[in-house]
Amino acid sequence: MLSMYEYQKSSRFFAQTADDIKDFAATELAELGACDISPVFRGIYFNADKAALYRINYSARLISRVLAPILTFKCHSTDQLYKKAKQINWSDFLSTGNTFALFSNVSDSKINNSYYASLCIKDAIVDSFRExxxxxxxxxxxxxxxxxxxxxxxxxxxxxxxxxxxPLHKRGYRKDSLAAPMQETVAAVIIRYTEWDGSVPLYDPMCGSGTLLIEAMLYYCKIPSGFLRKTFGFEFLPDFDKKLWRELRKDCDRRKTRLPKGLISGSDISSQAVKSARSNVNNIPEGKNISINNLDFNRANGLENGVIVTNPPYGIRMGDKEELGSLYKSMGDFLKQKCKGSTAYIYFGEREFIKKIGLNPAWKKPLMSGGLDGRLVKYEMF
Ligand SMILES: C[S@@+](CC[C@H](N)C(=O)[O-])C[C@H]1O[C@@H](n2cnc3c(N)ncnc32)[C@H](O)[C@@H]1O
Incomplete structure (x- = not known):
């Protein structure tokens, strides 16, 4: 049996994150107390003490999970995998009353079936307990x-x-969802890109279920992303420090600030979207100060000298494309005519619509969302 697990010896962890947001995620990890940060394919290695590990899991907005390695070994067969997995004292992590799940990823190896690899570990865990x-x-x-x-x-x-x-992107505020909501981590990185600091109002004229509005609120109000999460995986580590976690959580929660009324607002043409956005924002106490209206943006007043951030619809069928082309053109006119002095950040799920908007971009950044190779585009309106 192992006396000490790998993460305990090295204090080294792995944060999974999307490649196109890795730079922001690495900065965020450093802000939350990680050190020796090295980004690699689809993730970031970093060192952290217990406090930083808990803080990262509680507050990070841009990573999807943090893994603590317990055992690394050469492995050429499922037999070896089973034997090694049995060397772990699984009762250090769970008891017979707990449930568990396995997630495997195999590549370039003699073991080439992730399902069977998972079964081997499952058998090792079950057999250890049974014995x-x-x-x-x-x-x-x-x-x-x-x-x-x-x-x-x-x-x-x-x-x-x-x-x-x-997954950390499941923040717990999205109880009511539409067909294609934006993933929370993508919305959070868009808010980072805007550099919005709350000194001017922020408005989403096609807010859907409200993800951008909520991530903007969490950021402005310093509300930890795990605020609504009931349990974290680190609570199952054998060296979990309950007192430290309680104090750290209190300390993070103490930093929260109020959201002034009117600072964040949104609207959407669909009454169902507005209902869903209202129900989602209300899952967070400050959400009552976000105003959400049922409105076609063509009939909205617009916003001068503020920040506009939005994720318009994208088309799947051909017929949609023509209709959407004119929607993007109207969006461009709306920004030009009713949003003077504002900066707009538009997420295009499909790049072909960028030219339809008829505005000169200040920059374009590649950003994947829901499998779409989209672009976040910044426009300055004078
Ligand atoms: C891709 S969804 C936005 C998803 C949103 N970011 C979320 O996380 O749920 C696009 C939204 O644009 C809205 N929309 C389409 N045309 C509109 C218009 N003319 N005015 C306002 N909203 C519109 C749709 O109802 C839809 O909710």
Whole structure:
């Protein structure tokens, strides 16, 4: 049996994040107390003490999870995988009353089936418990207590625990969702790109379910992204420090500020979207100060000397494209005529609409969202 796990010896962790937001995510990790930060493909390695690890999981807006490696080894067969996984004292992490789930990713290795790789670890966990107690913890693939991650590449396996306890972009405020809401981490990075600091109003004229509005509020009010999350994976680590976590959480919560009425507002042509946005913003106390109206942006007053941030619809079918072309043209006219002195950040799920808007971009940044190779485009209105 192992006496000390890998993350305990090295204090090194791995944050999963999308490649196109890695620079912002690395800066955020440093702000939250990480050090020795090294970005790699699809993630970032960093060092953190317990306080920084808890703070990162509670507050980070741009990463999707933080993995704590417990065992790394050469692995050429499922037999080896099973034997190594059995060396871990799984009762350090869970008891028979807990549930767990496995997430595997294998590439360039003799083991080439992630499903079987997961089964091996599952068997090792179940057999360890059965041999010790005659009982076993259950698997719950959707909402487990403990998320276990296996990564095998070039015959090297890493078994890690997910210290976040499920994807961090699931903040818990989105109870009511539309067909294509923007992912929270994408909305959060857009807010970072705007450099909005609350000195001028922020408005989303096509707010849908309100993700950009809510991420702007969380950022401005310094509300930790995990504010509504009930449990974190790090609570299952054998060296979890409950007192430190309680104090740290209190300390993060103490920094929260109020949202002035009228600072953040949104509107949408769809009454269903407005209903959903209202219900989502109200899941956070400051949300009552965000105003949301049921309005076609063509009939809206606009916003002068502020920040406009929005994610217009994108078309899938051909017929949609023509209609959408004129919607983007109207958006351009709206910005020119009713938003003088403002800066606009428009997320285009499909790049072909950029030319339809008829404005000169200040910059364009590649940003993936929901599988779309989109662009965030900045416009200055004079
Ligand atoms: C891609 S969705 C926005 C998704 C949003 N960011 C979210 O996270 O839920 C685009 C939205 O634009 C709205 N929309 C389309 N045409 C509009 C118009 N003329 N005026 C206002 N809203 C409009 C749609 O109702 C839809 O909710």
């Amino acid at each position: 010790m107690t005659g009982k076993r913890p259950d698997v719950n693939a959707k909402d487990p207590d403990l998320w276990i991650n296996l990564f095998i590449t070039r015959n090297k396996a890493v078994i890690s625990l997910d210290t976040s306890g499920g």
